[in-house]
Every structure is written in structure tokens, then in C-alpha cells.
Amino acid sequence: MNESFTDPVCGMTIDKSQVAATLEYGGKTYYFCSPGCKVAFEREPERYAESESKPESSEGSAPGSSSP
Numbered sequence: 001m002n003e004s005f006t007d008p009v010c011g012m013t014i015d016k017s018q019v020a021a022t023l024e025y026g027g028k029t030y031y032f033c034s035p036g037c038k039v040a041f042e043r044e045p046e047r048y049a050e051s052e053s054k055p056e057s058s059e060g061s062a063p064g065s066s067s068p
Ligand SMILES: [Zn+2]
Pocket: 007, 009, 010, 011, 012, 032, 033, 034, 037
């Protein structure tokens, strides 16, 4: 069975045997086609990491008065 991953930086689909670098971020493991893509991810992980669809409900900040 072939496992394949999507490089979050360049969007390339890479086969398990083609994975050049991996990185764990936010509890997820990301796979990269080249060390360069990993470096790019490390620079801006928030930009490339899969943004889980967060519910609209306010989780951290309460609406209204919360500023010092
Ligand atoms: Zn890549």
C-alpha cells in the first residue's frame, strides 16, 4: 500500500519513499519533499500549517471587556 503525503509548503504530493524531511508541529507530522521546504515551514509554520476549522465560538478571548 502506497502512502503519500502533501508537502504543505509547495503543495506537492510526495510518496512515502520521497519524503526528504519531516517536522512535528501542533501535534501533527508534516512531510516535505526537500529540506528547503522544511526550512520554509519552520520560518512560518502558522502560514503553512493546516488550519483546523475552528468553531466560531470564542475560545480564548471573551467578547466585551477583556483589555487592561
Ligand atoms: Zn516541497
